[in-house]
Amino acid sequence: MAVQTLSERRRPGPLAVFWSAPSSFRIGFVLLAVHILLAVFGPFIAPFPQQQMMVGRPIQGPDLTHWFGTDQLGRDIFSRTLHGGWIVISLSVTGTILGVAIGATIGLACGYTRGWVDEVVMRLVEAILSIPFLILALLTVSMAGPALAGSPFLVIMVVAIIYTPRIARMARAAALDVVMRDYVTAARLRGEATFSVVRRELLPNVMGVLLVEFAVRAGYAPILIGTLGFLGFGMQPPSPEWGLMISEYRNLLTVQPWAVFGPGLMLSTLVIGLNFFTEGLARILGRSPVRNSK
Secondary structure, X not given: OOOOOHHHHOOOOHHHHHHHOOXXXXXXXXXXHHHHHHHHXXXXXXXXXXXXXXXXXXXXXXXXXXXXXXXXXXXXXXXXXXXXXXXXXXXXXXXXXXXHHHHXXXXXXXXXXXXXXXXXXXXXXXXXHOOOHHHHHHHHHHHHOOOOOOOHHHXXXXXXXXXXXXXXXXXXXXXXXXXXOHHHHHHHHOOOOHHXXXXXXXXXXXXXXXXHHHHHHHHHHHHHHHHHHHHOOOOOOOOOOHHHHHHHHHHHOOOOOXXXXXXXXXXXXXXXXXXXXXXXXXXXXXXOOOOOOO
16 A cells, blocks of 8 residues: 655645636636637537628627627628637747747757857847847748748748747847856766757756747737738638738728627737736746747
8 A cells, every 4th residue: 555755745736736826827827728728619619600601691780699790791700700719829829839949949059059150140130130020020921922922831930930039039048047057067078969968958947938938929929910910911811810800890890890899809818818827927937028029
């Protein structure tokens, strides 16, 4: 019969850990959980197919059948909003993961090697950072050409390109703080390869910084994707991406404002949830998230 030690008996459960976390973390976690559940199950619980026209009268106000009313083509806005959740979240997370992976690789490599390679790469990173993020996004879309216009791959690449230099700068700063530690010096003296030192010594010790940066950038990604959709450079019709829906329905504000309210509410609550979650996560890890640039 196994005997539990005193430390095992006193170990708090998941609910105790959750309730002991900062309130901002709990609020953000709940909001994100609701959005993820809606993104996964929304297409199955939506009352109508997202592109089915004339399910009601065009430009109809909200009622028990159409919670957010209908658009110009008689499509159910509530159903389209539910279908759009998976698009926004998947594009945001995928683009952010790619940006963090590339940026962390560049930043850690520069922070470890230093020298002239570090100087050249960082000057290039600073030059890219001097370009406003929206202009950089539009330049990337225009350079991709019409073949990729409106594709999810292009939207993901835009998010990754915008975030890569920002993550690289943060990863380099974190690496410079770790690279002079004794365990890194000992690994060098043992003759370990650069890749091995970066993977086994630097990466685990800067993971907290990268985790907070990922959460911060993921919080801004829906805004960026929604902005591109609103301007017509992101996902293209008939996609139910929320920024694109707001752009399509902005002319209905005076006659059917619920058409904009639905996707606007979902986008705003997602961003609020991500920001609360990031703030709480940073407090748990004892770090301050950088919010001065997207």
